[in-house]
């Protein structure tokens with residue numbers, strides 16, 4: 001099956017083109033038809049009762065997916081904004097934090113912490129590995145105290161899912177706040193916000209949520225709220241207290257991302273209908289199918305097999321193959337868009353996204369195309 005991709009030549013062409021594309025990157029992800037329809041909703045007064053109802057429904061739905069009783073806050077912005085928001089509401093300049101990294105997104109979060117003047121101790125694992133709970137526990141039991149621990153749940157650059165649940169107890173014993181980047185896991189892989197005692201969990205609209213980029217969602221535990229009261233890092237737009245105060249009145253401090261919330265309402269109804277456990281199971285089965293297919297092509301997974309991600313698969317590029325050309329052929333001849341590696345993995349690895357609105361047939365087509373292109 002060869003899907004031809006036409007160059008857009010008129011205002012009508014891009015629509016046709018988009019439908020034929022198999023977008024296999026780990027976000028932004030493909031939108032379901034129901035969500036696309038919801039996105040065309042007319043604007044409403046963001047200080048009126050319709051908005052209050054929209055906010056109530058979406059906050060409650062997101063709370064269920066986060067598996068938490070904690071407060072849920074939305075901010076228009078990228079996931080990275082949510083990562084910044086978590087820090088500025090939790091800490092004061094000079095506070096010591098332990099930043100656990102296994103790839104590019106963890107490293108980015110460390111950089112943000114440094115930019116705000118936190119005293120950052122980075123515990124880095126090589127790309128492809130997961131953080132070792134025993135090593136983290138040793139450090140927290142032995143070394144100088146830290147106010148918080150930051151960790152990426154699912155490292156999108158390497159296709160690794162960190163065992164956050166096994167790391168959390170040591171963080172709690174140390175009396176530190178647990179901040180978790182769940183941008184590419186929440187809604188696809190079980191992320192037990194309350195079960196693990198995550199103080200601030202952060203996600204982004206364009207990953208597993210099946211809606212466009214532009215909104216970050218966070219959960220804030222009672223302990224994190226206490227910390228917010230004394231946290232002195234500069235913040236204005238990202239202020240949690242202002243956001244919650246307005247949410248209680250059915251509003252937001254600034255103009256909300258109404259369109260994303262229309263999409264989110266539709267997406268949450270879809271997730272409810274499928275059942276969250278079934279959503280998780282679908283992601284696991286499709287990820288497993290992807291991994292088996294990659295191996296059948298004679299390719300090697302980049303991630304430690306014990307911690308492979310169910311939302312993104314990172315693959316070692318075959319030796320001597322020009323991956324730029326492979327990506328181009330996949331795109332031009334098959335309509336398949338894969339993600340390149342990130343940073344020093346750019347040329348040596350590639351990634352397949354399988355999160356959100358994804359079906360097995362799309363992976364099948366992508367793998368078949370990959371086999372065909374690599375076979376030449």
Ligand SMILES: *Cc1c(COP(=O)(O)O)cnc(C)c1O
Pocket residue numbers: 027077078079080081105152154155156181182183184204
């Ligand atoms: C995508 C992603 C981010 C960043 O999200 P943006 O919306 O691009 O800022 C952060 N962390 C992880 C794990 C991600 O996958």
